[in-house]
Amino acid sequence: MEAPELVDNLNQAQHQAVTADPGNQLILAGAGSGKTRVLVHRIAWLVQTQGVSPYSILAVTFTNKAAREMRARLDELFRDSGTPINTRSMWVGTFHGLAHRLLKAHWKDAKLPQNFQILDSDDQLRLIKRVYQNLGLDAERWPPRQAQWFINGQKDEGLRAKHIQESADPFVRTMAAVYSAYEADCERGGLVDFAELLLRAHELWLNNPALLNHYQGRFPYILVDEFQDTNSVQYAWLRVLAGEACFVTAVGDDDQSIYGWRGAKVENIRRFEEDYPQTQVVRLEQNYRSTGHILNAANAVIANNFGRLGKELWTEGADGDPISLYAAFNEQDEARFIVERITDWVAQGNSKSSCAILYRSNAQSRVLEEALLREAIPYRIYGGQRFYDRLEIKNALAYMRLAANQFDDPAFERVINTPTRGIGGKTVDDIRAFAREHGCSLWQASEQMLQHKMLSARAGNALQGFIKLIDELTQKSQEIALDQLAKSVLDTTGIFEFHKKEKGEKGQARAENLEELVTACGAFEAADEDESVLQQFLDTAALDAGEAQADEFEDAVQLMTLHSAKGLEFPLVFMAGAEENLFPHKMSVEDPDRLEEERRLAYVGITRAMQKLYICYSETRRLHGSETFNAVSRFVKEIPNEHLEEVRIKSTITRPARLQNQGSRSPSRGSKSAVRLSDSGADTGFRLGQRIAHKKFGEGIIIHFEGSGPSTRVQINFDSEGTKWLVMQYAKLEAV
């Protein structure tokens, strides 16, 4: 059967990947090589030419965004080829989403209550803190966050509390105890955290051979996106499901594995061929995104890593501009440089949203934001707080959760006194103690304590009011539509007023978000007839926190970390802070594996750029309150000179080491003996003692020069502003 529309316009490697005979397949997809296209076309090809049912395909991604995109593109493809298929009923989703779907369908086999609740990391931490109280642990000595990290790490490796080996190490012993108690609490409350979804789903296979057999028969074709990001449980879950007969297509790029620190295992993709017999390997190396200079730079950098599966990006397109390297004087200068380049770019008729500023750590954004703010350039920070992660939304959702399930302890704790209704810490402690003693939920404990009049009149009344409130919501939840319930939560619990009266613009924003929640509830479409719309909505909210920001349609410069830039592309890209100890980060330079991950991050960063890439580093940087002096990043040095062009001619100044001990803000200006100053300023068109005018600072007299060329820095004693150091290139001085 022919399916020309599926293979037209594919290059040879893509064609090979899409039309390969059914079998195990490893598609090594370089950055910008048309990966999603291949994945989607492969699915359509199987369906349209191989007679594979779309419902016997399992397609797994990591993020909801990726899953949505895949679904949308499948919809489009199927629609265009005249074979409309309901992709909503296909098994396309995230690992967590699919695991959840399985556990919902087989809650009994999974040994879960039917209405088990998903615990987000906030709830999880809260629960761990409660475990601490129960165990009488010192939160100072063993930070609860560490316990959370530990528990999730163990689960990611497929390990339960009982699997942790006896250890003499007090840390391990303590953590194991916390894990164990936490597990018991989750068990009692029917609570499932994110890692637990995966672990349970894996155990579901292992403990129910018949069930596993059923799904193995159901899904003879499995496709996994971003395979290099799979962690141990995810890999194991897939491996078991695939069994001996299913065909697995793994799509990924070992060179873009940047999540090792949260459990992802590059080895999973590297050993794929060994684990899945007769794997056909296809390399997608032709790049449709970047210019030649950019790709060659990326290739050269990543070539320094060992044990790669190997891949070299190339393009039919032009070499383009070399990468520009700017050595900033300090982080302010760096920001100013970037903003000026953006201003130029926009002046040439480009959009602001076509530029991205990438950085290694979030702390770097502040200075960049300030510089953008100064020039009134709108910007958007990617990866901010998402809708369902907002405090006010979580509070409202907690009421809805209680309406769905009164035994949801994390929800109970969150809102029992939010807004304040006179149930103080003491009362809540008493309820917790009672619940713990009787092994029941906080809700049940509250009812019991009220019944037996175990509380003071005042606390009792307040608690009674809360119980009544929730009872009424529970009642309503069975009678009215979801958005009406949400509205009712806002009206009756006081949460709307509570957040609205928060000071500043915050209150306004929170009120708007809460109203938005009602709208979202109105727009929610339930997929499953057998379960309450409310429960489905809550699960969706827990598994998909929504988009990061509301005003994403405004034309704005994009700011983000290198990590969150993965998968995106921009015509103009700035990589800021390319300095040793910042990038690669100092926490990663000692360990070769972690250093390689940093290098992959550099590779990801470079390959985001389509037309033009600027790499910036700063000779001095204020970090954690003190001045740091870092060399240019080793990754920059790994880029061959032919692809680089220095924007600033490096000055001839050599800074003595002792400068680091000097307290002054501008250490290199301190003493004449330490720094070779060019007192002529010959190549600048200005001379010492000359009177000049500056747009912002007014008139002044030149009192020092340093460096040469356009990067020459000049000290001016302004009449009204005092002395300042400026970079000649930017200062735009005029002789008076």
Add this chain to the structure above:
DNA sequence: CCAGGACACGTTTTT
């Protein structure tokens, strides 16, 4: 309850 101060901390993030 909340403002304000002391104090600690400082890489990356999705579900």
Add this chain to the structure above:
DNA sequence: CGTGTCCTGG
């Protein structure tokens, strides 16, 4: 240095 958290005093 800037931010977030925890604690205390009013």
